[in-house]
Amino acid sequence: MAMIDFINRVFGKETGSKSIAKERLRLVLVHDRCNISPEILDDLKEDLIRVISKYLEIDVRSLDVSFSQEDQAMALVANIPVIGVKRQNQT
Amino acid sequence: MGEVIVITSGKGGVGKTTTTANLGTGLASLGYKVVLIDTDIGLRNLDVVMGLENRIVYDIVDVTSGKVTASKALIKDKRFPDGRLSLLPAAQTKDKTAVNPTQMVKLCEELKQEYDFVLIDCPAGIEQGFKNAVAGAEKAIVVTTPEVSAIRDADRIVGLLEASDLKNPRLIINRLRPTMVRQGDMMSIEDMVDILAIDVIGVVPEDDTIVISTNKGEPAILDPKSRAGQAYRNITQRITGHDVPLMNLDEPQGLVDKLRKIFGKG
Ligand SMILES: Nc1ncnc2c1ncn2[C@@H]1O[C@H](COP(=O)(O)OP(=O)(O)OP(=O)(O)O)[C@@H](O)[C@H]1O
Numbered sequence A: 001m002a003m004i005d006f007i008n009r010v011f012g013k014e015t016g017s018k019s020i021a022k023e024r025l026r027l028v029l030v031h032d033r034c035n036i037s038p039e040i041l042d043d044l045k046e047d048l049i050r051v052i053s054k055y056l057e058i059d060v061r062s063l064d065v066s067f068s069q070e071d072q073a074m075a076l077v078a079n080i081p082v083i084g085v086k087r088q089n090q091t
Numbered sequence B: 001m002g003e004v005i006v007i008t009s010g011k012g013g014v015g016k017t018t019t020t021a022n023l024g025t026g027l028a029s030l031g032y033k034v035v036l037i038d039t040d041i042g043l044r045n046l047d048v049v050m051g052l053e054n055r056i057v058y059d060i061v062d063v064t065s066g067k068v069t070a071s072k073a074l075i076k077d078k079r080f081p082d083g084r085l086s087l088l089p090a091a092q093t094k095d096k097t098a099v100n101p102t103q104m105v106k107l108c109e110e111l112k113q114e115y116d117f118v119l120i121d122c123p124a125g126i127e128q129g130f131k132n133a134v135a136g137a138e139k140a141i142v143v144t145t146p147e148v149s150a151i152r153d154a155d156r157i158v159g160l161l162e163a164s165d166l167k168n169p170r171l172i173i174n175r176l177r178p179t180m181v182r183q184g185d186m187m188s189i190e191d192m193v194d195i196l197a198i199d200v201i202g203v204v205p206e207d208d209t210i211v212i213s214t215n216k217g218e219p220a221i222l223d224p225k226s227r228a229g230q231a232y233r234n235i236t237q238r239i240t241g242h243d244v245p246l247m248n249l250d251e252p253q254g255l256v257d258k259l260r261k262i263f264g265k266g
């Protein structure tokens, strides 16, 4: 232990490993608690495809939808390759 | 009509069996009729922690399969009069599928007619053994230690308990080391409550008397000098509806603690 760490500890400053533990736990629990079943994720994917296909031509086969950790929160990340843009109905 | 309480954790080795033995013994000391059920099939342990391992004839599978009646299989703890504290041991040779949740519900229904408390020692994990242990329970106590992995599993268990209609489980924080908490190297009670968002029913310090009492097969709660025993006595008070404050967990002070006091950071 470095001297400065030791002094900080003696005087009760928050430098200990518990803050790391707490932060890691908080993040891992966001993940754990957000356990959407694969079926629901599949349904969500299909719905997304339906909606987006109204406007864009997309590559359905390489479409990827998943959760990811973004700093403080969970993010739903959809990677949807666009093949082409549908011609707008000019009115 | 008695109360059926399951003691569970998710992670293994955090103190479920120790807790079941101590709370059962403590409740019997208060005069209640208590039966302990070891549902850790294949890894029987509650019997040795209680010091009753030499008297086992029948086990839980003998009862659920209808081979013998529950009252015949129960081992009476001779430290208490008139069978006030009894144990139904786990089967050692069978596997977890030898018992099913329906049988557990029936067994608990039967035992709570006669006992004030039915305490169920749950195995680690979230599979069949867990499902059996919670099936007949009305209340749940979740045991954790102040570690990331144990708390993570406890969180998972709280979710599963709520899904199986065991609302408001209560938390026991076991093996807390106040000195480490003060040094900022162990999560505090507040930290854990903050994260798990459930009520604490007790905090048990890390204590050598647990090891000694387990060696002897005499639960620490019977030792008036044991600090862990005191923590467990407080929990039995809370289970029986008395509002006692959390005990002061501070260990006898060393030099560093005294220094910290002098500098006003205690
Ligand atoms: N407060 C404590 N202080 C010191 N040692 C403890 C404490 N609580 C439990 N232990 C020790 O930790 C070990 C595991 O305890 P125990 O068998 O009660 O855990 P468990 O959750 O039932 O484990 P398993 O998941 O394997 O059934 C034992 O050796 C026990 O003596």
Ligand SMILES: [Mg+2]
Pocket (backbone or CB within 6 Å): B016, B017, B018, B040, B045, B121, B122, B123
């Ligand atoms: Mg155990």
